[in-house]
Amino acid sequence: MTNKQKRPAFRDLYFGKSDSKNELSGDRDDFVRSFIDLNRITDQVIAGEKTLVLGPKGTGKSALAWFLDASQHGQNYLCTVRDASDLPLADIPRLQTGQPAGTERTVAAWKFILLCNYLALLLTDQSCEIPNRVEVDRVTKLLRKYGFMGDTSGRAILDISNTTIEIPIPKIGTIYRRESSSTLNIYSLLPYLEDWAANARSANRHMLMLDGLDSIFLNDAKYDESLASLVQAAYTINQKLASVGATGSVVLLLRNDVFNRVSLVLPDSQKMRDDYAVELDWRVLSGAVGAQAPLIRLVNGKAARALSVAAIDVLSYFPASIELGGSQGSEPRFIERLQYFLNLTRHTPRDLLRLFEEIRKVEESGVFPSATPTLRRDVIREGVLQYATKYFTGAIRNEFAGYEQGPQEAQLALAALQNLKRQNFDRNLFAAGLAELGESRPEVVDRLLRLLFYAGAVGNTVSVRGGSYLQFYHRRDDSAVYLKGSFVLHNALCHAWTIPFTY
Incomplete structure (x- = not known):
């Protein structure tokens, strides 16, 4: 922003909504325009270089997924975001694949679910060429009928979790020639689904993104087997797809603390993290360098892009030090503004953006007289109180969602x-x-x-x-x-x- 440009009023700044999906549905253009890409993670995800997006709750994993979904039109990729919270995670180990109960069966169940949804994505690409397309179309039609492809897959799993499902074989194609039975169970069908996904060819990239895993509380042990098997299934599929130069990948958006917990039973967990994981880490370094940290650049960039201005320094709207205390005869003390705001958050984009949004709403209300060049102390104090009571306490309560x-x-x-x-x-x-x-x-x-x-x-x-x-x-x-x-x-x-x- 040049000296000739008038600085926008703080009440006019944009800090988004608490839920990126709500922000997207409210104003797609504002959401896309104000999205901040940390270290160009989107390019790595689209290219299939990173298939595990890790980070604490509130760090922007869902925002990344929905940004890619909203931006795919006219691009060289297709993206589908599936919400794992709609899946009966605790019941997936009971899905009858045709194998004995145990870890291998749970991994196979997850591979089946992921491959069904990945194939559904491929079939939306008009330019995608899949070998044995007639056979693929007939089998996927049956899978849709059973409810395994699309948003209803969770209900389908619940309906048949105690029954070994048999898929009739179309009397045409590779399966018909190779198999002696007229039907296949899930385990027997998996190699064909994997082969179709691996050998599809298109000028576009394809990403199946699984979100919603934040709703599983980090210490709820009943999901451990299912979650560990999900990570293993996605890793195995991605290895296969990458080895043959396939067109896409399966991307998991997962809390890093949850990954750390389930990694104890994953033999390749360190390889997964080293080779395929990227972490959304916005934590701010101490001292003056903090004002240039990624978290502050995100806040500034979001506010600037939404107003289509070159740059905005959000911290400059506040006094250099925030006055604390000073009532009932006590001596006031002062704390550097960035440190003051960070101490009110958990160092995540969601917390800091909600804090500034509550202060913005107080300034916009006009209850307190406007002040320049920095916001009044009572505006800041009231905004902090609104943030603490309306947002932060609720956010802490939400951390206990799904608590066993x-x-x-x-x-x-x-x-x-x-x-x-x-x-x-x-x-x-x-x-x-x-x-x-x-x-x-x-x-x-x-x-x-x-x-x-x-x-x-x-x-x-x-x-x-x-x-x-x-x-x-x-x-x-x-x-x-x-x-x-x-x-x-x-x-x-x-x-x-x-x-x-x-x-």
Whole structure:
């Protein structure tokens, strides 16, 4: 933006919506125009170089998928995004493929589901040439009839999960000549589906993207077998497709903490991560360099592109330091603006964008007089309060979605935190708070503390020689919770619950 251009008002900036799918349906052009591609990941995904997109919740995995879906028209690729939350993940190990129960059967079930959906994508490409097309069309017609191709595949799996399904063989083509039986089970059909996918030829690339895996809570063990088998199935399919120069790939969008958990039972997990994974890591470095970190460039780029201006520095709309305290005769203290905002988030694009959006809405409301060149302190404070109460507490609750022990325990954990009325606490204080709510089992206390730590609601105070430091999971995803240490409630929850700050 040149000096001659008038800087847009903060109320006119664009920070998107909380859910990229909602943002896309609301205004496709704004969504596409304001999408920020971290390190040109889209090119790597389209080319099939990266087939595992990893990152914490809120880092833009779904935004990447829906951007590719929205941008495919007129491009040299075709993309289909499937929502895994519509699939009965816990029931997939029971899908009768014609094999004995176990890991191999679950992998085969996932390969069948993925290949059915990948073939459905290929068939939408008018220029795609598939060998034995007549045979392919007849078999896929039967698969559609059973409900295995398209959005209804989840219901189909539930309907037949306890029955070994048999696919009638068309009396024409390779299958008819090779097989002695008039029907095939899922396991016997897999080599033919894989062969058709591998040998299809087109000028276009094809991507089947599986999203929605964030809805599976990171400590819910009942999904482990299914998720591990899904990762293995996709890896095997992609190896096959790459080895013959096929036109596409299967892309999984997965939380890195979930991948770390299931990788313990995957023999090739390190190879998968080294060769095919890309991580969406927006964490900000400390000090002045933070203002040029990818997360801040994303916020600036999104705001600028939506208004079709060359550049916007969102932080410049705020005072260099944010004043804290100063009420009831206490001395105010000041904190550098970027550090202040980051301390209210989990260092993810979604959190920071929602924070700026709530401040923007307060400024737009006109309740407070406008101020230039920076926003008023009361506008910032009210926006932070709105963010903490309307967004952040709900986002923490959503981290417990699908929690195996039930939502009532998750509610207990948050209620106990809120009732403590203090930012610093230890396990004993938390246990006492739970006991007041009727829960005193030690294993539940430990489990809920772990869940709160991995959700980003609390951090550890780690003592080291000469002092201590704060450890939040979202700042270092290899961190392990220390249950016997001191805990710190996240700043945004202190704002939401009117809890005094102690750091």
